[in-house]
Amino acid sequence: MSTVILLLSLALGTYVVAVLEQWASTNRLRLAGPVISALRLLGQENILPRKSDRLFFEVGPVLLLIAALLSLAIIPLAPGLIATDLATGALFFNAALAYVLVAMIMAGWGPDGAYGMIGGWRFLGQLIAYAMLVVMPITTVAMRAESLSTIDIVTSQEMLWNIAYQPLGFALFVFAGMAMAFVPPFDLPVATGELAGGVEAEYTGARRIVFRLGRMVLILSVSSAIVVFYLGGWLGPWLPAWAWSMIKILSVAALMLLGGRMLPRIREATLLAWCWKLGIPLALANIFLVGILVLVVPL
């Protein structure tokens, strides 16, 4: 039963994220938008570029989707409503999303096109910027929960959500999470208008649907992680646990997508400089601060 609920909420969540994404990029809220786009893409010719690395070209989008789906396996929507409660859940989330990078490199390299290739390698540079800012805030969350299990992480926030307990970590994790899901202003690998779609540029038809779907699930996954690690997961008054999870996850996704559109796209070099010169020292300071807090004010 819980499997069915999880799959349904996954489908629903992905659809809403797709609607939100279209709303953010076109400024028009159309509930049937994703269906129309999918039908249009299905009717499109499946173009195979000449001299492509066929294996990478085909595997890239599928790997993106699989990595994003796997990372959702450790997200609890309610007590007991989780695909798999791993003892290393918080680490597993990272491990699964590390393969987003591999998928992007494959999808960028595969079609033998300049835009795609630049986009794919750009994402590698982006990862070098954001990776530490994902791992270090997760460390402090695990320090407070004294566990890497996502269920334990949520229950550790019963007294006070982590957004209040470690706001610095929250800010860093949201920043890095947006870069990880390459939503604007961090959409360097697919930069529309600058790289003509980047990694997406050479994909048409059904392959493009898989790529877009993978990206929507990735955005959903990152929003879920923000909710589980910092916004108290399913915790909340009056409403049932799963409702709180859904409301929080979709609100975070909406804020990420709509807020990100307001900002100019960041340059790769600027992103790297910010992350390494400012972000990592702040993340280290956060580990130090939370370490003291956990010892002195164990809430």
Place this chain on the structure above:
Amino acid sequence: MSVQLVFLLAFGLAAVWFGIVVFRTHSMVRSALALLFSQTAIGAMFLVMQTEFLGVLQIMMMATEMSIMAIFMVMFMMDPGGLGEMDMKHQRKLSLGAGILAFAGATALALLADWGPIATEIPDAGEQVRLLGFELLGRSMLIFESAGLTILTAMIAATAMAVQAANRPEPAAPDRGPDRGKQHGH
């Protein structure tokens, strides 16, 4: 044969196969990613052996490491896409000999070493993470901290070498005749 052993063998064979693919392909990117999937298969073997933390860690670390290796191979090799059919195998006799020797050595070590009593009770994954934490901050602290410090030193040294100092003069451009020099008037 238990299900566990079947999976262990399957992932082990996958690791070996991807290792062979590294040298069979012509493309640098394919070669790097084949090495990645070989390492991922080893991570999966850790998972089958119920060492969850090590398995997940291996799977995570290798993805970024091998991708970074791929871009360096693309940057420095003359035929990154493999369209020129470049051969990955060099010094065949030497490498064949070294490979056989290393394989024999590792096998002998595995068979002959005294591994002590084999664990019958496996602590659950959460307990393993806890024990690993105590190990890293206890007996093995010196080793891990010195390794970490060494890597940090190497990182700083590499960055220092890569950064062009602001006041260091640019290396003189090779002389390409009088006209060229006038165009670049710096």
